Amino acid sequence: YARLKERIxxxxxxxxxxxxxxxxxxxLEANASPGEPLSAEDERRIAERLRALGYLD
Incomplete structure (x- = not known):
C-alpha cells in the first residue's frame, strides 16, 4: 500500500x-466478453477481495 501510494x-x-x-x-474490460458488463455483485466481490488483501481501506 505504501509503495503504491508513493508511486501515484x-x-x-x-x-x-x-x-x-x-x-x-x-x-476486467480487456478480459470480458463483448456485451457482458461487470455486475454490481462482481464489483462488490472484487472490492471485498482487494480489501482483504490490504489494497483498499
Missing part, C-alpha cells in the same frame, strides 16, 4: 484505491 504521487489518482479501481476495471 503527482498522478491524476487521488488515492491508491482509485488507482486500483482503474486498473481492475481495465483488466
Amino acid at each position: 504521487q503527482g498522478s491524476a489518482f487521488p488515492s491508491p484505491e482509485e488507482f486500483l479501481r482503474f486498473v481492475v476495471a481495465r483488466l
